[in-house]
Amino acid sequence: MFKKTLLAVSLAATSLSSASAFAVEQVDLLIKNATVLTMDQKKNVFEHGLVAVKDNKIVAVTDGSDLKEYEASQTIDADGDIVMPGLINTHTHVSMTVFRSMADDVPDRLHRYIFPLESKLVSRDMVRIGAQLGNVEMVKGGVTTYADMYYFEDEVAKTVDKIGMRAVLGETVIKFPVADAANADEGIQYAVNFIESYKDHPRITPAFAPHAPYTNTTETLKKITELSKKYDVPVLIHLAESERENQVIAERSGGKSPVEYMADIGALTPNLVGAHVINVSDSDIALLKQHDVGVAHNMSANIKSAKGVSPALKMFDDGLRIGLGTDGPMSGNTISTIDEFNQVAKVHKLVNKDRAAMPPVKVIEMATIGAARALHMEDKIGSLEPGKLADIIVVDTKAPNMVPVYNPYSALVYSAYATNVKHTIVDGKVLMQDRQLLTADEKAIRDEALKFADTVRKTVIESGEVVQ
Amino acid sequence: MFKKTLLAVSLAATSLSSASAFAVEQVDLLIKNATVLTMDQKKNVFEHGLVAVKDNKIVAVTDGSDLKEYEASQTIDADGDIVMPGLINTHTHVSMTVFRSMADDVPDRLHRYIFPLESKLVSRDMVRIGAQLGNVEMVKGGVTTYADMYYFEDEVAKTVDKIGMRAVLGETVIKFPVADAANADEGIQYAVNFIESYKDHPRITPAFAPHAPYTNTTETLKKITELSKKYDVPVLIHLAESERENQVIAERSGGKSPVEYMADIGALTPNLVGAHVINVSDSDIALLKQHDVGVAHNMSANIKSAKGVSPALKMFDDGLRIGLGTDGPMSGNTISTIDEFNQVAKVHKLVNKDRAAMPPVKVIEMATIGAARALHMEDKIGSLEPGKLADIIVVDTKAPNMVPVYNPYSALVYSAYATNVKHTIVDGKVLMQDRQLLTADEKAIRDEALKFADTVRKTVIESGEVVQ
Known part of the structure; x- marks a missing residue:
């Protein structure tokens, strides 16, 4: 009251x-x-x-x-x-709300479905409309800070500024042409411009977001690492997520794991936040800890896509910086961290064959101060303490x-x-x-998203270009 | 509108x-x-x-x-x-809402915690107060029919009658003294009286609920099987749920599985609805199908207690009568079937290592017409069709x-x-x-439950008898 x-x-x-x-x-x-x-x-x-x-x-x-x-x-x-x-969502792609519930079970979905879909439909408008809707969902679900990776991240920033949330916003860099950059170098330049515009914002931390090790060159990853040190900003990346990534990186590096490869090229730094981190050995985990890397654990999305269960509990117990994320709304599919709690607790119990393996207090820690640690923001947020x-x-x-x-x-x-x-x-x-x-018009935002969804239906579904 | x-x-x-x-x-x-x-x-x-x-x-x-x-x-x-x-919850213990969030991670919880707790606190009042609260939760969560196993089931029946839901209510029979019966025979008599009182109710199907094969004698199980045929009522039972059950039944039967043992004693009939059904071989599944047994699949509770994942998808694909249940509120912990959807879909994908293994339509089928089949009620409920x-x-x-x-x-x-x-x-x-x-006073029901929870705190928590 x-x-x-x-x-x-x-x-x-x-x-x-x-x-x-x-x-x-x-x-x-x-x-x-x-x-x-x-x-x-x-x-x-x-x-x-x-x-x-x-x-x-x-x-x-x-x-x-x-x-x-x-x-x-x-x-x-x-x-x-x-x-x-307030809950801290360490990994999402907020603007993808407008694609939620499309083709959820397509095999090899990222490459066969999502990248082609995005090449048709990502635009400034789409990013803004989706981010607005996702912000509404998160504020209503108790998320106060989120880390995002997408395109036109300056549009996301405007929506975050307006609704009053806190966010780490990473502009995507990827080696093929995307909506806001023809190549990785243009992506880097877009990110630098964005970082320079937002570096003094009281609630927004601008960041680089190289999509993944295997979708960028070694040169790009090294360049971003240097720039992140220069600007002292985070680097958000998908890391150790998929079999395809393992293969590409092993070929590129003479058999190394994605984490070993990243260590090798100097890209494991305290600025880095790796999302997913499923396919890691004990020595990979030790490397992540040694370099003070943050980890975003996205249980719900990882099991929905049958990618497996990240050893998140071991990473947490080993003292790594690790917090919960939801992944994007095409992956999770909801983006309120609270929706992860049940699954995080229960699936870690299941895989550890021990009902006491994941007590609720650990889950709440991973959603609050743990998530703050993952984003290197534990001095500012993540707990209720004076100051x-x-x-x-x-x-x-x-x-x-x-x-x-x-x-x-x-x-x-x-x-x-x-x-x-x-x-x-x-x-x-x-x-x-x-x-x-109090700071957003929920109905207007929803109506704009529903209108955009009609465009999506016409563009890619009714045209028969994608299968539902 | x-x-x-x-x-x-x-x-x-x-x-x-x-x-x-x-x-x-x-x-x-x-x-x-x-x-x-x-x-x-x-x-x-x-x-x-x-x-x-x-x-x-x-x-x-x-x-x-x-x-x-x-x-x-x-x-x-x-x-x-x-x-x-309307969603059909094939397995719960609705009255246990008043114990929700207690000692969730205690090992061997049923025997070390729940049975002792119940021996102190189960009463007509407790059953009524818990059922009222659970009914509110389920109606608000879209559950229109549920199958329940507990004590003083006539009290549950009164609450179901009043709020206007549909239910299959099974009076528990178990071999040790419980709140409403000193032994299994008294339990059977309680159940018979309940069945005779409610057999003509338009929305309530009274039933027998032998707790499990291992917590009842062969004689009791046979007696209930006969009586269920005489009265033509369902028999709700926990089946193939735990390691302890496997051991006790193997010792009792010369190495048989719980399902084989039940077949052997003539207790697998079309009246039977087995809850959990985790530890089953392909030949057990064939037996269940052959005898037209219903199955209640409770993913959320099963993985919370690290019991494992039921081969529910195989049973569904093999044409068994199988539907979703939530288990009781000390187990699940929420009792709206909709809360199972996400976990049912995702965990079956995970264990099958295939993102297409459990398409959403199958999950919805298991929550509606599949659940109706599990309760042998598919001619009356489970789909929207004239008649x-x-x-x-x-x-x-x-x-x-x-x-x-x-x-x-x-x-x-x-x-x-x-x-x-x-x-x-x-x-x-x-x-x-x-x-x-429209048919229940939510606030009054909640306040009565909160008052009872204070009694629980005083009786078992503050006294130091149980550890939170």
């Missing part, structure tokens, strides 16, 4: 209580009566806790006993609901699927839907309140 | 059109402008279709070209949303996670949440309209 209080009224009410004994601190936003999952180093949980926000930062996270010490211009009474760090940026969500515990909550981590992992997220706050600003978006 | 029209007004409006050329049929409920997934034998899909209902039965399912031939006292304009058969009972759901396709829909089966399986179900209709009666329950 939201309450905007006039300052005078609040102060009066406080002066009627024993507040005169306290030093009252004026804050912008106060969340009280919350089951607070801090995800701090001790994994503190406060059953009747509070979170106080000033400007765009968290100033207090407590057990609630000091409630009277705060005066807020806006108060959320969580009424026992779960309050936790961190105020990216916070409130999850409804009164929906029938969530009742009762004996263990909040279990309830989140095994029961929660993305639609159980009630309020989403980014950078101290409420983007969703009681499931209503 | 719902519209209740006065008959006079509707007729007048129709007579202004060209309706005089048609024989106008008066129906009780008309759903129009729908993407109708019939799940009939030809898997007909109507893009702008209609479904007409008279009393508790479907009287027409068409492509919508005959819309003007129907006059309805209640009309739902689906506005392109998906209209499909069948009117169990129908409408799924919102405008929620951001569902946009756009190029393939409705894909959208349902890979994108839909239980909360995307908009309207739920059972036996021709609207139980949920625009996500609001």
Whole structure:
């Protein structure tokens, strides 16, 4: 329940209580009566806790006993609901929402279906329309930060800026002609221009996104590595994802694995975030750790495409920087990290033949502070601690699927839907309140996406060019 | 959008059109402008279709070209949303909602945790309170029929009768003392009394529920088999679920598998519905088919407990009667069948190493007509066809996670949440309209469950008797 209080009224009410004994601190936003999952180093949980926000930062996270010490211009009474760090989606292609539910089961889909589809339909408009829709889905699902890899990433940036989310946006570089570049060098130039435009944005981190080791040359990968150091920006890449990649890289490198090859050419750096990382040996994992590489674990998409299960649990336990991602909406197919929880927990139990292998708290860690680590942003986001940026969500515990909550981590992992997220706050600003978006027109965005989908139907489906 | 029209007004409006050329049929409920997934034998899909209902039965399912031939006292304009058969949950323990999120990862949980917990806390009140909450969750998630195994099943029956759902309710028989019976014979008598009370109920099918082969004696299993023939009622059982079951049955039977043992004692009959059916060989599967046994496939619970993956896809392809179940809320942990879709599709792809192994249409078949077959109810429910009972759901396709829909089966399986179900209709009666329950007080039910959860906390958690 939201309450905007006039300052005078609040102060009066406080002066009627024993507040005169306290030093009252004026804050912008106060969340009280919350089951607070801090995800701090001790994994503190406060059953009747509070979170106080000033400007765009968290100033207090407590057990609630000091409630009277705060005066807020806006108060959320969580009424026992779960309050936790905003979810961080470490890997997606947000604009592909407009292609969701197309040809989900086509074998060798990326090369036989998606690349040809994109060569026909990717445009500035498509990128903007898809990103808008995906942003809506993510804010409504409690994602406050995401890492994206696509084309016309400056269009994605405009939508992120507008809705108020936080994002790491990687402009794709790939060796064949694509919608915004005729070749890899043009792609690099596009990325450099984008990085220069956005490098000072308070919520957007621009990045390079070489598609994958096998879809780029060694020269391109080296060039991007150098430029990423020069600009001090992340490099997002699909890594150790497919059999085809293994083959191409083995041929190119005299039998090396993709991770070994990347280490060899100097492309494993702390700027790198590898998505998927399925086909890795123990020594590959050691290399990733040694070079402080981030890893995006996309369970749902990986098993949908029958690519296998990443040894994500081992990487997590070995102390690598690893967090959950959803992959794009043609792959996942939803892009709210919360939809991964169930599958991440259960499939790791299945493959480890041990029901205790993946306790819910690890899953939540991989969705919050772990994901922040993967993006090298753990000093700013990923936990509720004083001094961190105020990216916070409130999850409804009164929906029938969530009742009762004996263990909040279990309830989140095994029961929660993305639609159980009630309020989403980014950078101290409420983007969703009681499931209503405050910074985007959901209906207009949906209608524009549906209109674009009609174009897709006419262009590629009704023409018979693709098989559904 | 719902519209209740006065008959006079509707007729007048129709007579202004060209309706005089048609024989106008008066129906009780008309759903129009729908993407109708019939799940009939030809898997007909109507893009702008209609479904007409008279009393508790479907009287027409068409492509919508005959819309003007129907006059309805209640009309739902689906506005392109998906209209499909109500989901059938073939296996749950609905009352266990009140224990949800407790001790999810305890090894050997059934014997070390759940049985002791139940011996302390199962009561008529607990069963009623849990069933009410579970019914709310299922109606809101589009489940119109479920099969239940628990104690005090007459209490569950009262809640099902009241909310208006359809159910197969199995009274548990087990060899040790439980809340409603001191031994198996008392359990059988309880079940017989329950069956005699409910055998003529229009929506409730009473049943026997011997817990499992290994938790009952051969004598009990034989007795129940005979009684199920006498009363012509289903027998719900956990079958081929665990290693412990394999061991106990092998010792008892001189090395037989649970399915072989059940065949041997004459307990495999068309009345039987086996839940889980994980540890089965090809010859076990052939036995199940030969005896026309129904199978409940509970992917989510089975992988959460690391029990393994049932060869459900092979059973489906071999023509067995098989449908999806959720298992109970301590196991699944949600009990809306829709939550299984994603995991059923993806995990079968994973274990078959083939992204085309489990197309979405098969998953939807296993949730509807396949599940009806598993319960031997396919002549009455499971598809939208004239003459069948009117169990129908409408799924919102405008929620951001569902946009756009190029393939409705894909959208349902890979994108839909239980909360995307908009309207739920059972036996021709609207139980949920625009996500609001019409036949149950959701808040009162939730509050009673939350109060009971406080008792649970005091009784078993705060006392230190169980570890969270």
